[in-house]
Amino acid sequence: MSSALPPQAASDAPAPRIYMVGGAVRDQLLGRPVQDRDWVVVGATPQWMSAQGFTPVGKDFPVFLHPQTHEEYALARTERKSGRGYKGFTVYAEPSVTLEQDLARRDLTINAIAMRQLADGRQEWIDPYGGRADLQRKRLRHVSAAFAEDPLRILRLARFAARFADFSVAEDTMALMRGMVQAGEAAHLVPERVWQELARGLMEHAPLRMFTVLHDCGALAVVLPELAQRWSQPAPQSQSQSQSQSQSQPAPSPTPAALQALAAAVRAQAPLAVRYACLLHGPAPHGTATSAQAQAMAARLKVPTELRELALLLARQRQAIDASLHTDAAHTLALLEHCDALRRPERFAQALWACECMAQADAALAPPLPAQSAAAKAATPAYPQRPRLLAALQAAQSVDTAPIAAQAARQGLQGPQIGAQIQAARIAAVAALF
Known part of the structure; x- marks a missing residue:
């Protein structure tokens, strides 16, 4: 792997050393696709970087863009706690800062590994904190006690737990995070950064683990008190779990009831808006959040408008959607x-998708029903309201309103009367389906 470095200027001083660091190194060791590469430069100054053609872009510390690849190259630095939150740091970036000192400020050992491409093509690995061993043991462990200086690292670790579902959190790391929460550090998290981590975690391979880790360390009550309040509702054991326990075999940990809808959305590979809605609106009876709760959570976390509107729509209309299976065409x-499905059909389709996931969660929490035949189960839609309402929407959209309005105008009808004619035509189109 080449770092694609520009030519280095001749000098009597030792040449700066450049290492690939962070997630790219970790993912390469795990055999995963490498998405973005980050680099650290040891022994350099901003002047040296500029002389090589790098473009400075960092606001809080010296970061530069490579002139050809546009990848980020940061000067080796140390950080000292000087205040609350993730911005409360004093940065020191001088040529004397060593690679080991730079790696020491990182959050997890698996992210504190560096690699340098040697002239003969070999790769040199620098791993002063045991990151490769933790990769082999599938363990998320903090580098040092400095982890506690940045509360955002709690969310980052929880997100990594969602990405690496088979990794465990080291006991001392979990204890450290609990201490951070008890010390009030989590209360100083910036909402925009909280949402950024939550949104990324929701789209990871196993997002439920993110919330489990946050719950276990106590941060969930600070970050998402709405979810923490619903956490204690137990999930029922399936018949297979009961049988395994009766045979004195350990049963798998049940999914918390509050996360059952999200679990269904993950299985369906739903987009972020649907996953967020399923996180906010859990299964019955503690399920659908009120409009005020949906608004408050979105405002607190600075949730994007598209996601906020979908969650608010479900707060207002989920019950009506669930009850729509036997309504007539007019209703x-x-x-x-x-x-607003006629104007915003994509959002309505996402709302139905979320309702289907919530219905699956309700079914998972309901008492077991008498066994059905495989044919009967296959013939029954998981949430028949979804195809029914989508078909009704398509029928209503198929009505050509222009000739109806023109004919009504020729008859001397105006405004609301024309609207009533169009509505009658749409009702007739929907009724033809039923």
Whole structure:
């Protein structure tokens, strides 16, 4: 692997050394695809970087963009705690800072490994904190006690737990995070950074683990008190779990009831908006958040408008959507209009997707029903309201309103009267389906 370095200027001083660091090194060792590469430069000054053609871009510390690859190259640095939160640090970046000192400020040992490409093509690995051993043991462990200086690292570790689902959190690391929460550090998290980590974690391979880690260290009550309040609702054991326990075999940890809807969304490979909605609106009976709760959570976390609107729509209309299976055409069209489905069909489709996931969560928490035949289960839609309402929406959209409006105008009708004619045509189109 080449670092694609520009030509180095001749000098009597030792040439700066450049190492690939962070997630790229970790993922390469794990055999995973490397997405973005980050580099650290030891023994350099900003003037040297500029002389090589690098472009400075860092605001809080010296970071430069490579002139050809545009990858980030940061000068080796140390950080000293000087205040609360993730911005409360004093940065020291001088040529005297060693690679080991730079790696020591990183959060987890698996992210504190460096690699240098040697002239003969070999790769030199620098691993002063046992990161490769932790990769082999599948363990998330903090580099040093400095982990406690940045509360954002709690969220980052939880997100890594969601990405690496088979990794465990080291006991001393979990104890350290609990101490951080008890000391009030989590209360100083910046909302935008909290949402950034939550959004990335929700789209990881196993997002439920992120919330489990946050719950276990106590941070969930600070970051997502709405979810923490619903956490204690137990999930029922399946028949297979009961049988395994009766045979004195350890049963798998049940999914918390509050996360059952999110689990269904993950299985369905749903997009972020649906996953967020399923996180906020859990299964019955503690399920659907109120409009005020949805608004408050979105405002506190600075949730993007698209996601906030979907969550708010479900707070207002989920019950009506669930009850729509046997409604007539007029009431069905009224529901579509209340959901603004004719103007925003994509959002309505996501709302139905989320409702289906929540219905699956409700079914998982309900008492077991008498066994059905495989054919009967296959013939029954998981959430029949979804295809029914999507078909109704398509029928309503198929109505050509222009000739209806023109004919009504020729008859001397105006405004609301023309609207009533269009609505009647849409009701007829929906009724033809039922």
